[in-house]
Amino acid sequence: MTDHVTTALHDALAGEAARMTTPEDPWPRFAARESAHRRVRRRRTAAAVAGVLAVLVGVQTNVVPLPGWMPAVAVAAAPSRLTAGPTRGSLAGDTAWLDGLCRQIPGITEPEGLWEIADRGAIRIVFAGDVPGHRLALALLPVRLGLISGWTMAWYGGPAGAAPDRMTFDGTLDAREPVATLFDGSVTDGGFALVVGPPGSAVTINGGAVYTAEGTVVRRTLATSTGAGGVAVVALPPGREPEVATQVTVDGTPYYAGPLNGGWSGRTGEIEDPTPEMLDAAARGARGPGLDNQVFLTFAATALRLSRLHLQDVTLRLLWTGTVNGKAAGLLTLQPSGGGVVVWAFHGDTTLHRFDLRLLVPADGAFERPYAWRLRAEGRDNVTDRVVVVAPPGAASATVTFGGGAPVPVPLDASGSGETTVPPGSPAVVTAYAAGGEVMATTPLHVLEDSADQLPGDTPGTRVTGS
Structure with a gap:
């Protein structure tokens, strides 16, 4: 009798589970989007038994609080060496400002649900400082959506001299990225370029690429990092969108080279297409x-x-x-x-x-x-x-x-x-x-x-x- 009941219960649960639809795994898409400096998105988990599944769906979207006995599942790789060491930038020594920013950083809302800060004490401010016309901060965040946990980096920005509560979310960056780059500005006002490399790295920001008659590409050095900070920043003049790129070395060995992420607004009125x-x-x-x-x-x-x-x-x-x-x-x-x-x-x-x-x-x-x-x-x-x-x-x-x-x-x-x-x-x-x-x-x-x-x-x- 007991075997018959067990078998019937098993068949009923299996049938119910088979009728449940498992959400599509968004992790691969998230990784690609986050690498492109878009907003964070991570996978959700489904259960096989209908009675548990309803609870797990609530947990997974952070509608139902995660029980203390239920551990999160880490899905992201460890952050890159970029995030190691103490905070860098002109605000690195302002502990009151840094603590204020950590306290007010909100979770990140996505279609999957709210990505909560898993442990506010584990937030690490990688960079915080003033650049021409702006105040910027790059934070490494432990995030959680239901059972899924991982790391992401996020940019926060505000006007020059902004208090922590005036800093707003500007987008995410894959925590595995080797460097963080940003340039922003306009035709009328100019702007800035910023590169944050690993601690101890040597960073160069180049611009004004020239194709020489000898068949080589030569760039003008706009800024270099000082000391062991691994950070370079430069003001960019008004005018058409500048060509900026960076080279980063660690212990004299090439580590990263490429363009900077960002945008330039406005048009100079020049005719760009051939007549x-x-x-x-x-x-x-x-x-x-x-x-x-x-x-x-x-x-x-x-x-x-x-x-x-x-x-x-x-x-x-x-x-x-x-x-x-x-x-x-x-x-x-x-x-x-x-x-x-x-x-x-x-x-x-x-x-x-x-x-x-x-x-x-x-x-x-x-x-x-x-x-x-x-x-x-x-x-x-x-x-x-x-x-x-x-x-x-x-x-x-x-x-x-x-x-x-x-x-x-x-x-x-x-x-x-x-x-x-x-x-x-x-x-x-x-x-x-x-x-x-x-x-x-x-x-x-x-x-x-x-x-x-x-x-x-x-x-x-x-x-x-x-x-």
């Missing part, structure tokens, strides 16, 4: 069937934006047009006055396009050398073995050399372009020859780089000099 007349002038002399002006405009505008260049500062040229994967394709260049040449290859249309090549080359001979780029599987990021080659004007033939083998001829069409194959991941060199067989120039074919976070020329795979 039809500019496009016509840039396309004069281009080989191939030509590009629709709207498609050319799309390609050019993307190249300007990703190169961090402004139209009034550069010369735009279209070198070649054709078809790639059934879509219009173009090879174009941007050259700042007196600087190197940034080469871009695109294919697509006005609604969907992608770049296939971004390369910084020295000004000398930039228009007399061949260019080649690898193709990804259309609609995906998988690298194929297909390679497009465009020879310079006047070239009679071209070859590609890879893997220590002999040069492989590339058949060229009337536009001076052709397609060949090179194993993915294999470095190669493309060479152009004159009619008499003399070598005109060679250009490396790099492994494809998908990310455009850094400038062309910042990495070995996007430059010729020092490759």
Whole structure:
């Protein structure tokens, strides 16, 4: 009899549990969003038995208080070394202000529920201080949503000299991030840039990137950290959005390099998109069937934006047009006055396009050398073995050399372009020859780089000099 009752109860509970819907696990999405400096979001847990599930749902959304006997489940990795050590910044010694901020930091409301501060005594203020026009604080927070606990960092901001109760939540940062960066300002008022590295690190904030005629990227140093603080801050003047980046080293070893997170408001009134007349002038002399002006405009505008260049500062040229994967394709260049040449290859249309090549080359001979780029599987990021080659004007033939083998001829069409194959991941060199067989120039074919976070020329795979 007892076995029969046990079996019936088991079957009933199993059936009830099977009918319950388990909330979708939001943790992967949260991690991605938090890494992008968006607001915090963490996973919720479901139970298998209906009678317990109702209580757990209340606990998980913080509607029902978490019983003292029920431990939280930690799901986040340990915070990075950025959060170690004492508070840094101009307010580091103001314990009254820091304690006041810790007392008034609220939980973080998300669609899943309220992420409460799990232990207010465990809050750690990583940075607190005044920057031009603002007061900022970066806090490491122990947070909990129901049974789930973890760590996140959060920015708080206010006007210069603000009291703790005037500091407002400005967004979250993944607690595993190696550095914390921020820049903010406007065309009319200017702004600031701030980088907080690990304690003891050396931090440099750079700006005003220049593509040199020799084919390198040089930046002007705007600020450096002092002592062992690992913090650098600089005021930014009014005007168009500045190009700022940071380099962080620990014990003399490169630790982090990249752009700063933030935004710049307002417009300077400058014309950023080429006019039809500019496009016509840039396309004069281009080989191939030509590009629709709207498609050319799309390609050019993307190249300007990703190169961090402004139209009034550069010369735009279209070198070649054709078809790639059934879509219009173009090879174009941007050259700042007196600087190197940034080469871009695109294919697509006005609604969907992608770049296939971004390369910084020295000004000398930039228009007399061949260019080649690898193709990804259309609609995906998988690298194929297909390679497009465009020879310079006047070239009679071209070859590609890879893997220590002999040069492989590339058949060229009337536009001076052709397609060949090179194993993915294999470095190669493309060479152009004159009619008499003399070598005109060679250009490396790099492994494809998908990310455009850094400038062309910042990495070995996007430059010729020092490759």
